Amino acid sequence: MTTDIFISGGGVAGLIAACLFGSQGLNVTCVDPAPPVTERDADGADLRSTAFLQPAIPVLELTGVWHRLAPHAMPLHTMRIVDAGGDAALPRATRDFDATDISEMPFGWNLPNWLIRRELVARLAELPNVEFLPGTACTKIFTRSASAKVWLSDGTIRNAQLVIAADGRNSLIRDNIGIDVKTTRYGQKALAFAVTHPIPHNNVSTEIHRTGGPFTLVPLPDFDGKPSSAVVWMEKGPEAARLHALPEDAFNAEMSERSCHLFGPLTLASKRGLWPIIAQVAERFSAERVALIAEAAHVAPPIGAQGLNMSLSDLSELLELSKTLPLGSKDMLGAYDKKRRFAVRARVAGIDLLNRTSMSQAAWIKDLRSAGIGAIHDAAPIRKSLMKLGLGTR
Incomplete structure (x- = not known):
């Protein structure tokens, strides 16, 4: 089966990515091994909240979900x-x-994260060009210059022009394509x-x-x-x-x-x-046919509402590049890596300094x-x- 974009990871960032590109008319497949928890008091509910900063709102409007949130x-x-x-x-x-x-x-x-998930899942149900497979994992990836091939835990295969790794700080996609990370504990x-x-x-x-x-x-x-x-x-x-x-x-x-x-x-x-709590930045944010976003690319201590807002900046940049360059191409992904990696490194370094200062007992x-x-x-x-x-x- 062929799709335009394959997204590994159905957390908040992955769901936003699916809504964003699906709302632009692209065919999208999004998988996650665990179904999203969308009720406040359910087991496994994400009790954190996310402050969407001003630049995030235009991105959320493009997903078709901001009016719900x-x-x-x-x-x-x-x-x-x-x-x-x-x-x-x-x-x-x-x-x-x-x-x-x-x-x-x-x-x-x-907004509370569990509620964000609830409204994103509801939006996905409105998009016939988005295939959302909760309870399904990506198990392997193989890339070539023309496309990427991914194997799923349900035994099926997807071919995609672009794979978006939104599968967290222990990203299987990132590990499979051989991108290292620098981690601070x-x-x-x-x-x-x-x-x-x-x-x-x-x-x-x-x-x-x-x-x-x-x-x-x-x-x-x-x-x-x-x-x-x-x-x-x-x-x-x-x-x-x-x-x-x-x-x-x-x-x-x-x-x-x-x-x-x-x-x-x-x-x-x-x-x-x-x-x-860790800080972590990938050595590269892209590889052949693959873009890393969110915690697959960068993790920072929860200070100043930077985490998910950096992830939305990742998606905004990918969307803009997709309008002028072939989807998943070497030029598109090289430009994405160059712009986002340096910006993220500087921001994570600033958050690291703030956290160390706040921790100190001196x-x-x-x-x-x-x-x-x-x-x-x-x-x-x-x-x-x-x-x-x-x-x-x-």
Whole structure:
């Protein structure tokens, strides 16, 4: 069977890729060994959230799914950075970065990942030119100059002009075509969950730095009539495992203290997920007839909502190149690699530095971090430039 594009991986990035290229009229096959979990409280649900930054919205509109997501999305008008690196768990430097400084729109819109999957799967069902095979894995790939051939776990074969590897940080496609990665391990894990709190978030995303990594609360729509936020809590691995195993009441108490009680007592409103934190970049983002995207190409610590937004930039670049160059050609994929690899390396290096600074227990680094937050915020040209850089705009 022949298709224009074969996508290995049915996570959020792979599903967006299938919707994006399918909406442009291309024939697409998308596979994943595990069916997507599309219910909040189901086993295996992805309890993380994604803040789609401004440049992501035109891409989501092209997929035909943004109108489905927008009613559930929480606008992010302000990014609040809090340094609490003193002797007590109290804020000692707080600065607000307001979207109105650089735009008439919010910085972005936050949504839970399980809901994003639900709406993407619903969109795929509307596209007769997209073949979505959940529960099916890619087992082998062979490429030649004219096309690629992929073998599936159901015993069938697909021939494609372009293979998109969206199969994660342990990508089978990447390994099969012999692309190495550089991996940085921090000894950290991230707890991901949702909370309710008595003090409204007022569309403010709050990132609290102490030690171990940031504690970030990102606004969600109200849950059970109470203000709600998605939380990513990064800690050294053993500490994260200890927190993950705590009884709910004890966990509520510890996370309320870690949040400096900025929103009052926090109450767990979902299951807790636990994720390893690494930085990883592939040595190349393309090979013959293959493009790497998302975590097959790059992984970064969850700071500044960069992960999936970098993935959407991957897809935007592939889409633009496909309009002027033959699909899956050497010229198309060479241009993709050249543009995306260098941009991603620079961004991951910046995130790496921020994470190491946030992890540090050294008093002088904490003091430097606290002073730096104020200096960056109070110098308006620097503040605005960094906000635009974080969004990926000019």
